[in-house]
Amino acid sequence: MFAPVHTLSFGTPGAIAIAPGDVRGTVLIPERCGGYCCGLDGSDGPNLACARCGLAVATRIDDCSLWQAVWFAPDAVRGLPADASTGTTADWDAQGRPATPPIHPSGAWSAQWAAAVGAGLAHLLAASGGRPVALPDGLMTDLFGRLLDALLPSGTPAKAVVPAGPGLPARDPDDRIFLVPKNPRTGEPWRAPGIKQSIPLPFDMWRHLVAPDERLMLPATGGLPDGVIRDDPPPMRPWELFRPDRSVFLYTLARIPEVRQSWLREIYDRVNDRGYAHCF
Incomplete structure (x- = not known):
């Protein structure tokens, strides 16, 4: 702690x-x-x-x-891998699970996403070093942008957040923060040479951010000519601002060594003391 x-x-x-x-x-x-x-x-x-x-x-x-x-009790039992042939070796090539959407059909944000972003925000702040952070347009800004505006100073130069993981090309690690997935079997974050600062997210959520798929899986009869867009209803949009889980954010940040730095400790104390801070 x-x-x-x-x-x-x-x-x-x-x-x-x-x-x-x-x-x-x-x-x-x-x-x-x-x-x-x-x-x-x-x-x-x-x-x-x-x-x-x-x-x-x-x-x-x-x-x-x-x-x-x-x-x-750890002094009475011991854990063994379920698959003795592979142990806990991460297998990134066998992930056939679909991406988890952040919004329920009702229009409410997913509680799983609120928890994951709360933990990810703690790692993102620690990796920022107190500098501004540049997010890619789209869902990443919807999830993290309002919080970063409230907790970090504005200006330039800013550290860029870019995705990294299985199937994506290697990126220059200089002055960048990488959004990486956690392996569903082991829980270990994706690691690659040169990556030192990263934001780990569950694999299915990371996949939705990196390659969102908003197609409606509805049966269609016949076909349409190339270039013709179907007249499907638009994808669901949230009916309120996204709020990350404050408890998960504090729980995670308290266990990151960088919180001992004065600027990050000030953020921790501010969020901890104000139970209903506007950004949460």
């Missing part, structure tokens, strides 16, 4: 969290099954034991208003 936070986890570092339905070979420890009203809250300590040896190995949480999860 490189900046003050309101709370810190007192659990053992390195715990492994999985969905309760994926757990096998464990039994509940009856005397540790305390909870508030509708389930287990984990306040009594590890409440799952190995069915074979009886060792307490994990804590199940499934009470109301809490995320359902089983947290395995």
Whole structure:
């Protein structure tokens, strides 16, 4: 941690969290099954034991208003790759998933995008060094522009934000910040020679920013002559300004060493003290 936070986890570092339905070979420890009203809250300590040896190995949480999860104690279990032949090697050539649109059909911004941009904004500020940032026109400006205008000074020269990742040509790294994807399997950001300053985003969101596809997937009978544009409804547009997730922004920024610099610490304190800052 490189900046003050309101709370810190007192659990053992390195715990492994999985969905309760994926757990096998464990039994509940009856005397540790305390909870508030509708389930287990984990306040009594590890409440799952190995069915074979009886060792307490994990804590199940499934009470109301809490995320359902089983947290395995790192000193009782060890993680192994699901695919022993490849381990955790990133496989960027096998990503067939579609891009995640930032706007719901209702016209509301996606909460997933709000969280991802909140984390990305923290990395972008740290990479900027307190200098102005130049964004490409389009969705990138809609997502980050208003926040950067409020948090960074204006003027020139500005650091340019450019996309980088699988399938894109190499760029000159001089005085640039690269928008890179995270691997869906490992969570590791894309790395390439020369890239030192980057903004990591989930792969499907990065893909939408780099190569947006706003076509409507509707069946069409027959065909149209070349050059004729179909009379389809326009793509959805948001009905409010985009607001990144403030909590994710602060959570991420507090864990970046650059927040110790006075200018970035001032931004952290300003956003942290003003719970309803206009840009969030």
